[in-house]
Amino acid sequence: MMPDFLNPGFFWALGLLLPVFVLYFIKSRPRHAAVSSNIIWRIVISRLKPNSFFQRFQNSLFLILQLLAVTWAVFAMTRPLLNGGVGLTRLIIIDASASMQAVDVLPSRWEAARARARDLIKTWNGRTGLLVLTDRLRSVVSPVEDGNLVRGALDRLSPTHAATPSPERVLRMIRDLEGLGADELFLLTDTIDLKIPPDFLPQTAMSVEIFGTKSGNVAIVGAETIWNPAAGSIGGNLFVRNTNAETVEVEIRIACSGTSALPLKIKLAGDTRIAVPLPPLIPPATFTLSVPDASNISKADDCWYLSDPGLRPRVAIDAPAGSILYRLRRALPLVEFLSLTDNPDAASDSAAVISIGPGPAEARDRPSAAFFPGNSGDPGVAPGEIISWEEEHPLLAFTNWDVIPGEALRPFSDISGLSLVDAVGGTLVSEMLDTRGDRHFPHVSIAFDPDHPAFRGEMFLPVLLFNLVEYLLQNDFPRLWYPVGHPGMAALWHGRPPETAGFHSPPGKPGSRLAINLQAPSEAILTPAPAKPPNLAQKVGRRVKDQAGSPWQAILSIAFVCVLFEWYLYLRRY
Amino acid sequence: MLFDLKFFKNLKLLHIITKKHFRGEKIGHRKSPQRGASIEFAEYKDYTPGDDLRFIDWNLYGRLETLYIKKFHNEEELTVSVLLDTSDSMNFGKPAKFDHARKLAAAISYIAMQHQDTARVYSFARGLDAATENGFRPGHIHRIMGFLENRVSKGQSTNFEETVTHFILKNRRPGVVFILTDAMFGTDLAVGLKKLFHRRFEVNLVHILAPEEITPDLAGLVELSDIEDSSKVTLQINKQALTIYEEVLKETIDELRKTLIGMRMRYQQSITSTPFESTMLDLFSNMHHRS
Known part of the structure; x- marks a missing residue:
């Protein structure tokens, strides 16, 4: 097996062999010496047999030793790694996001990256670990000595329609691998432009290798749909993006039962994103882009799927008639909202309960949300287990809490230090996690009055309510389509949700068919990022390890021994 | 100055002893x-x-x-003949073998004349030098010195057999012969010596060698040029080659010595780097012992 070299550039120094040759033959022109008689020397020649192999070898011994010395010295300077990383760990992260299906690199960016990964496995004698990067970083094979095992797992991988997270998040995920003690890390990707800090993983030489040469692409990057439950149809807009510099003619083909919609033909100006209005469609529907190949290097983002998932979760609302909470019926037609006032038993078979004031007793057995209007005499929510959120709480996303009028607030002064959000000196939202068997569900307390007139005309409340229903229903929240990697799908597929776009049926729900899309504008941008070699600190760290594992001193010693031997021969005229 | 007073002073005590009796002319x-x-x-x-x-x-x-x-x-009287090799090979070495040989020739002649013997000095290369074939009579020591002083080695290879033939023609009466040579004649030497042996000459062969011939200071690829016949030999000289050279030289000397002993002749090796006096003492003390 060919060894790796730390300084392969030194192989150019083998050119020194030429001057050694030339000098030797210049120097080895016979010196003239007068002798009294050649009689004895002729006898010496006859005995010496100068043309014998041994004599020829002996005569060339100086040259051989010089060549050997130069060769060994050059070999030592290249710092060979004969053990090929024995005792070290190499991690290979292969990007399986949708953009890797682009074909600007033949056969595709994915296949090129996989071939490179095979090389990396083959040329390594230490432990190798394989991870795949989609919307998250997933370990495929933990670091093992057996390269065949890793190669087998690599062969079984396939590209997905997942979108890669932001470079910052990728860096955080890679930083989380520090515990594996990797000595080398290869990220095989195409578009992730990591801003690697100088002190990032100083003990791991991280190389970002980029696969991709072009960036021209046309993609469906999103949809805006309205579900009409009465007609059972969908309307809305489809968003198409052209990242080419020039205008591209695009045709959108629609496959939809009961609809005779003609293909939509549009002209997309260079580097634009447009909304294409959709005719009323009865799901399921599939939209497919048809774009000239020269302008579209990736077909992974050319399809869009819509379907009615067939999930009708029921939510009980315990609020006075005319409360704004009942408007959720129009806003979320895929969810069935029942009023406890009209139907007192609705709470017992609903998936969640939303109430103004303390909810019914059944609300203790299912996810619930209770609004506590200001200035009421009710006590605050009893302290319970408060979830500490590493990131932004789902309920707090996209909500502008500054718009809450002071009179609508009811500060939870008695839950000090356990708040999710602190505002005006008290707690606005608190949460208690309840457990029934192996099921966990939240009880959310919100300390304001949703029907306060000050909220009218503010987007704050609709956003909060949408987030609240989605949060309470968690995995059962129905959507006309799911983005690949949506966390709600994980529970439906028991932890292994599909990562490719299309229609998929979750296990155990035969009547339900989910549309899963590559909904990632970032994946439509296929501009290759710059490759990144290990930074200085990593190089230094790796060099120290490599030099410790390189036998270059021993090889240099061999060269030195050759020189010494030649010197010895010279001194004793061999 | 090749010869000086000190040179002659050291020779007065020496004289030539022969193993057998030779009838003198006078x-x-x-x-x-x-x-x-x-x-x-x-x-x-x-x-x-x-x-x-x-x-x-x-x-x-x-x-x-x-x-x-x-x-x-x-x-x-005793006729002492000195055959001085003046071939080009005698020019080899520092000091040159020829200078050493000239000193020996002068010394032997001087010792012979000191004892009222006839000294004849012949120089030879390809053949006997015609200018010297008459020899020198007692009292002519200054002529011998002059002759030797002006002698130069000639650019000819040696033909010893022819030299001996010519010498015998000139010297019908046997006597003592000193051959001062480096013995680089090949088979010629043995043939010539045999002729001298049959004519009952008492032969003393002084084998003159330069230190460079005994241990050549050569290494690497060398083109060896024979200064007599200009023939060239190219050889990679290393330790092994030098060892073989020394072996061959020793074998050659041993063979020469054996040939001489077989014909009841004397062999004396003289290396140019050794002091001349010690060479003379060795030469004459050997003559005493053997006689």
């Missing part, structure tokens, strides 16, 4: 087995008519009344 200081007219008494013999009356010992007749004739030792 009377000299060397005792002869022949009875002659020297003043040294040898023996008595009965008088027989015809004997020279001048040698009757009358004192003895007075005591014994019998006539006895007194016999005296005869004293003859």
Whole structure:
């Protein structure tokens, strides 16, 4: 097996062999010496047999030793790694996001990256670990000595329609691998432009290798749909993006039962994103882009799927008639909202309960949300287990809490230090996690009055309510389509949700068919990022390890021994 | 100055001893087995008519009344020939072998003349040098020195057999021969020596070698040029080659020595780096021992 070299550039120094040759033959022109008689020397020649192999070898011994010395010295300077990383760990992260299906690199960016990964496995004698990067970083094979095992797992991988997270998040995920003690890390990707800090993983030489040469692409990057439950149809807009510099003619083909919609033909100006209005469609529907190949290097983002998932979760609302909470019926037609006032038993078979004031007793057995209007005499929510959120709480996303009028607030002064959000000196939202068997569900307390007139005309409340229903229903929240990697799908597929776009049926729900899309504008941008070699600190760290594992001193010693031997021969005229 | 007073002073005590008797042409200081007219008494013999009356010992007749004739030792000269190799190979070494050989030739000639012997110095290369074939008589030491002083080695390879043939033609009467040479003649040498042996010459071969010939200071790829015949040999000289060279040289010397001993001749090696006096002492002490 060919060894790796730390300084392969030194192989150019083998050119020194030429001057050694030339000098030797210049120097080895016979010196003239007068002798009294050649009689004895002729006898010496006859005995010496100068043309014998041994004599020829002996005569060339100086040259051989010089060549050997130069060769060994050059070999030592290249710092060979004969053990090929024995005792070290190499991690290979292969990007399986949708953009890797682009074909600007033949056969595709994915296949090129996989071939490179095979090389990396083959040329390594230490432990190798394989991870795949989609919307998250997933370990495929933990670091093992057996390269065949890793190669087998690599062969079984396939590209997905997942979108890669932001470079910052990728860096955080890679930083989380520090515990594996990797000595080398290869990220095989195409578009992730990591801003690697100088002190990032100083003990791991991280190389970002980029696969991709072009960036021209046309993609469906999103949809805006309205579900009409009465007609059972969908309307809305489809968003198409052209990242080419020039205008591209695009045709959108629609496959939809009961609809005779003609293909939509549009002209997309260079580097634009447009909304294409959709005719009323009865799901399921599939939209497919048809774009000239020269302008579209990736077909992974050319399809869009819509379907009615067939999930009708029921939510009980315990609020006075005319409360704004009942408007959720129009806003979320895929969810069935029942009023406890009209139907007192609705709470017992609903998936969640939303109430103004303390909810019914059944609300203790299912996810619930209770609004506590200001200035009421009710006590605050009893302290319970408060979830500490590493990131932004789902309920707090996209909500502008500054718009809450002071009179609508009811500060939870008695839950000090356990708040999710602190505002005006008290707690606005608190949460208690309840457990029934192996099921966990939240009880959310919100300390304001949703029907306060000050909220009218503010987007704050609709956003909060949408987030609240989605949060309470968690995995059962129905959507006309799911983005690949949506966390709600994980529970439906028991932890292994599909990562490719299309229609998929979750296990155990035969009547339900989910549309899963590559909904990632970032994946439509296929501009290759710059490759990144290990930074200085990593190089230094790796060099120290490599030099410790390189036998270059021993090889240099061999060269030195050759020189010494030649010197010895010279001194004793061999 | 090749020869100086100190050079001659050190030689006065030496003289040439031969293993056998050679009949000289003239009377000299060397005792002869022949009875002659020297003043040294040898023996008595009965008088027989015809004997020279001048040698009757009358004192003895007075005591014994019998006539006895007194016999005296005869004293003859010895012919000492020095064959000096002047081929190009003698120019080799520092100091040159030829200079060393010239000194030896001068010394031997001087010692011979000191004892009333005839010294003949011949130089030879391809053949015997015609200018020297008549030799030098006692009293001509200055001529010998002059001759040797002006001699230069010639650019010819040696033909020793021809040289010896020519030498024998010039010297019908055997004597002592000193051959001062580096013995780089190949098979010629043995043939020439055999001729000298058959003519009963007492041969002393002084093998003159330069230190560079015994341990050559050569290494690496060398083109060796024979300074006599300009032939060239290219060889990678290393330790092994030098070892073989030394072995071959030793074998050559041993063979030469064996050849000489087989013909009851003497071999004396003389290395140019050793002091001249010690070479002379070695040469003459060996002659004493062997005689």
